[in-house]
Amino acid sequence: MSSPFAIESTDLSKRYGSEVAVERLDLAVRQGSVYGFLGPNGAGKTTTIRMLATLLRPSGGEAAIDGVPITDRDTVRERIGYLPETPPLYPELTGREQLQYVAGLRDLPDDEATRRIDDLLARFDLDEDADKRVSTYSKGMKQKAGIIQAILHRPRVVFLDEPTSGLDPRAARTVREVISDLAAEETTVFLSTHILPVVDELADTVGVLFNGDLVAEGPPQKLKQRAETGDERSLEDVFLEVTQEADLPEQAAHTESR
Amino acid sequence: MSVGHAVLVARMELTHRVRKTTDRPTQIVALAVAALFGAIPLLGSIAVAFVVGQGIASGTITDPISTARLAAAVVPLFVTLVVTLRVVQTSGSLTIADGLLTTVSHREAVGGILLSELAIVAVLVGVPSVGVPVAFAVGSGQPAAFPLVFVALVVLSVLGTLLGFVVGLGLRNLVARSEFLARYKTAIGILLFLLYFVGISSQQAGSAIFPVVDALGSSPLGWFADLALFGQGVGADPLSALGAVVVGVVALPVLGWLASWLAALLWYTSPVQPEEEEREPSQMGSLAGVSRPMARIARKSWIRARRGPIRLVYVVYPLFLLFPFVQGAVVSGEVPTALPPLLAFYGAWAAGAAFSLNPIGDEGPVLPVTLTTPVAGSTFVGGLCLAGVAIGVPITLVLAVVTGVLSGLGTLALASVALTAVVLPVAATGIAVGAGVLFPRMESVEVFRGVETTAPSLFAFALYSLVLSISGVPVSLVSTPLTRGIVVDATNYGESVVVAGGLVATVVLAGLAATVGYVFAVRSFDDYYLG
Ligand SMILES: Nc1ncnc2c1ncn2[C@@H]1O[C@H](COP(=O)(O)OP(=O)(O)OP(=O)(O)O)[C@@H](O)[C@H]1O
Numbered sequence: 200m201s202s203p204f205a206i207e208s209t210d211l212s213k214r215y216g217s218e219v220a221v222e223r224l225d226l227a228v229r230q231g232s233v234y235g236f237l238g239p240n241g242a243g244k245t246t247t248i249r250m251l252a253t254l255l256r257p258s259g260g261e262a263a264i265d266g267v268p269i270t271d272r273d274t275v276r277e278r279i280g281y282l283p284e285t286p287p288l289y290p291e292l293t294g295r296e297q298l299q300y301v302a303g304l305r306d307l308p309d310d311e312a313t314r315r316i317d318d319l320l321a322r323f324d325l326d327e328d329a330d331k332r333v334s335t336y337s338k339g340m341k342q343k344a345g346i347i348q349a350i351l352h353r354p355r356v357v358f359l360d361e362p363t364s365g366l367d368p369r370a371a372r373t374v375r376e377v378i379s380d381l382a383a384e385e386t387t388v389f390l391s392t393h394i395l396p397v398v399d400e401l402a403d404t405v406g407v408l409f410n411g412d413l414v415a416e417g418p419p420q421k422l423k424q425r426a427e428t429g430d431e432r433s434l435e436d437v438f439l440e441v442t443q444e445a446d447l448p449e450q451a452a453h454t455e456s457r
Numbered sequence: 458m459s460v461g462h463a464v465l466v467a468r469m470e471l472t473h474r475v476r477k478t479t480d481r482p483t484q485i486v487a488l489a490v491a492a493l494f495g496a497i498p499l500l501g502s503i504a505v506a507f508v509v510g511q512g513i514a515s516g517t518i519t520d521p522i523s524t525a526r527l528a529a530a531v532v533p534l535f536v537t538l539v540v541t542l543r544v545v546q547t548s549g550s551l552t553i554a555d556g557l558l559t560t561v562s563h564r565e566a567v568g569g570i571l572l573s574e575l576a577i578v579a580v581l582v583g584v585p586s587v588g589v590p591v592a593f594a595v596g597s598g599q600p601a602a603f604p605l606v607f608v609a610l611v612v613l614s615v616l617g618t619l620l621g622f623v624v625g626l627g628l629r630n631l632v633a634r635s636e637f638l639a640r641y642k643t644a645i646g647i648l649l650f651l652l653y654f655v656g657i658s659s660q661q662a663g664s665a666i667f668p669v670v671d672a673l674g675s676s677p678l679g680w681f682a683d684l685a686l687f688g689q690g691v692g693a694d695p696l697s698a699l700g701a702v703v704v705g706v707v708a709l710p711v712l713g714w715l716a717s718w719l720a721a722l723l724w725y726t727s728p729v730q731p732e733e734e735e736r737e738p739s740q741m742g743s744l745a746g747v748s749r750p751m752a753r754i755a756r757k758s759w760i761r762a763r764r765g766p767i768r769l770v771y772v773v774y775p776l777f778l779l780f781p782f783v784q785g786a787v788v789s790g791e792v793p794t795a796l797p798p799l800l801a802f803y804g805a806w807a808a809g810a811a812f813s814l815n816p817i818g819d820e821g822p823v824l825p826v827t828l829t830t831p832v833a834g835s836t837f838v839g840g841l842c843l844a845g846v847a848i849g850v851p852i853t854l855v856l857a858v859v860t861g862v863l864s865g866l867g868t869l870a871l872a873s874v875a876l877t878a879v880v881l882p883v884a885a886t887g888i889a890v891g892a893g894v895l896f897p898r899m900e901s902v903e904v905f906r907g908v909e910t911t912a913p914s915l916f917a918f919a920l921y922s923l924v925l926s927i928s929g930v931p932v933s934l935v936s937t938p939l940t941r942g943i944v945v946d947a948t949n950y951g952e953s954v955v956v957a958g959g960l961v962a963t964v965v966l967a968g969l970a971a972t973v974g975y976v977f978a979v980r981s982f983d984d985y986y987l988g
């Protein structure tokens with residue numbers, strides 16, 4: 200089965216009790232592209248990513264990763280990598296042991312795993328601290344280990360939830376380079392972030408989530424073009440405009456129609 | 458230093474503690490039990506105060522003042538012990554240290570937690586500190602006795618609290634500064650607790666405590682008795698009473714200052730970190746004959762346990778139940794025949810409890826990753842069981858067989874014990890994963906001396922221990938000579954047949970329970986969602 204879309208969803212919804220976190224979300228992310236997932240705090244980005252990563256059971260709708268429905272968890276899990284908001288590491292292990300552990304869970308051959316781990320550790324400037332315990336790591340060091348762990352097995356689709364949070368400029372640069380490289384190797388990157396320049400630079404498509412709804416979607420260049428006049432504005436302006444509280448534009452519409 | 462800030466800190470601290478306690482039903486039950494036991498000495502002290510008051514009034518108590526001096530020493534001693542323990546365990550650290558210390562001065566912060574501790578002490582000794590003076594005043598028929606006894610009790614309690622802070626913070630400072638203490642604090646804590654336990658159970662405690670109380674009674678602390686009984690015509694020394702006032706006026710601020718100084722010393726230091734990682738080569742390695750993911754899961758459990766042994770401290774607790782047997786063996790020089798099967802059973806219990814009693818909660822922050830790797834439930838659960846079996850079976854077998862030989866068990870009984878020591882630990886891990894998945898514990902709890910980790914839930918413990926015990930019943934029936942005899946008489950079968958039958962029954966029961974537990978855990982893991 201070869202679908203042109205690495206991530207597809209229709210009517211994907213998640214409710215917590217009566218609270219709606221994600222509302223009938225339709226996504227179609229092309230193979231090998233970088234999708235920038237934006238939205239204010241509490242918009243539902245993490246919830247969406249967790250559903251796509253087979254960690255949360257959707258309340259409604261369906262989704263498929265690489266053509267495989269997310270209900271087929273075993274197959275989906277083989278093809279994805281996931282970096283949660285808080286880096287998932289055992290404090291008692293060293294960075295290297297943690298990476299070896301996850302490589303083992305994914306059954307990578309030992310020498311192959313060692314090579315990749317050494318490569319990535321060096322690339323992220325973490326090689327000197329690799330044999331220290333995670334409990335002694337700084338926030339950024341944990342984040343780096345979390346990112347390495349998510350891409351170690353060269354997944355088809357990577358979900359990165361705020362990958363640059365806590366990183367120094369050099370490390371953030373490395374992450375951006377790594378994302379470009381991944382996309383060049385036909386890996387699809389689904390990334391949520393609040394740092395708009397990152398998305399502006401990397402994303403092929405930007406989606407803005409607001410109150411569980413996709414309120415804007417398209418290539419950054421196109422979104423920045425004002426529809427009526429055609430002049431350019433910043434991604435920040437776009438974000439602020441489409442994520443205004445719903446009653447404001449509605450009120451405006453009312454006054455206009457009157 | 459603003460008293461208002463300190464009061465605010467104290468209020469937040471108390472609210473936080475009360476909510477933390479009331480959020481957990483088990484904590485409430487524990488508290489209720491503690492209150493029930495606490496009420497006994499409390500009512501006792503009130504009764505004693507009444508009788509003493511009467512005795513003084515009627516002249517039957519000949520030397521009341523020296524008895525009162527001992528009492529005056531016991532109050533601060535008790536309070537100091539309680540507060541020291543609490544400071545070492547929890548209240549020595551601020552709940553949101555960074556936020557608090559960048560908002561108020563450390564003097565206000567320490568003032569705050571002091572006040573909150575005083576509030577707790579007030580609950581502990583508050584009732585007696587009102588009840589005792591009242592009972593005494595009523596008993597002695599002199600209402601005027603109330604205020605002085607009350608004042609003396611309050612000052613002694615505050616003194617004890619401050620002293621507890623100074624000692625507790627001093628100990629914390631030592632641990633924060635000494636690499637040796639930092640590294641072995643778990644072991645030292647367990648050792649101290651064992652010593653305490655041995656001391657209590659050997660009934661030698663009295664002879665150790667009386668001299669201390671005696672000495673304290675003749676120290677300035679005893680002067681508070683003279684203050685409390687001043688003007689009762691019982692021979693209270695006016696000079697000592699005055700001395701008590703001076704001690705109170707001088708010691709309270711000095712101790713307060715010391716506590717604040719020690720707190721600053723503690724809170725503004727970064728504690729020493731025991732460095733161990735350089736000594737161990739970091740290779741996860743593999744285990745012969747086991748798939749790589751499964752081997753890694755087992756190894757990860759071992760590494761985590763070795764580096765954070767506190768996580769497993771609960772596995773040691775049942776050993777206290779075995780203590781009388783071990784003590785008996787040491788004293789009499791011969792191993793009781795009950796010990797080998799008990800050890801086999803404990804070994805099995807520990808093998809299951811150590812790594813598999815909270816499969817999902819133990820993953821902690823890594824759970825999302827574990828769940829997004831293609832690891833199957835059977836691999837994950839199997840790896841955890843392997844971690845317990847690979848260590849538990851050899852140790853249990855050796856312990857059971859060695860004690861079995863020493864205790865002079867017959868061949869038949871020895872073989873039965875050995876077989877139990879092999880089969881039961883394996884089954885125990887299966888039962889444990891089932892119970893642990895049925896009752897996961899996600900949030901971290903304080904397991905020991907202020908250390909928070911994810912400990913298995915009490916329900917998982919109970920279910921696991923119950924099922925394992927039931928499976929062990931047949932074999933223990935046929936292993937104990939008395940009950941074996943009954944069974945042999947009742948069934949008319951030979952001894953070897955009965956023993957074999959008991960063994961088979963246990964193997965079948967344990968195997969069945971383990972299979973159910975294992976399959977349930979595997980299924981649950983495969984179907985597990987975060988929400
Ligand atoms: N376990 C939960 N129970 C109840 N409500 C939840 C739960 N998890 C998330 N929510 C709610 O779902 C909504 C979306 O949360 P989500 O974490 O997906 O937001 P987000 O877009 O990732 O925000 P942020 O940018 O702050 O990370 C929020 O309103 C949140 O309160």
Ligand SMILES: [Mg+2]
Pocket residue numbers: 244245246284360
């Ligand atoms: Mg989020």
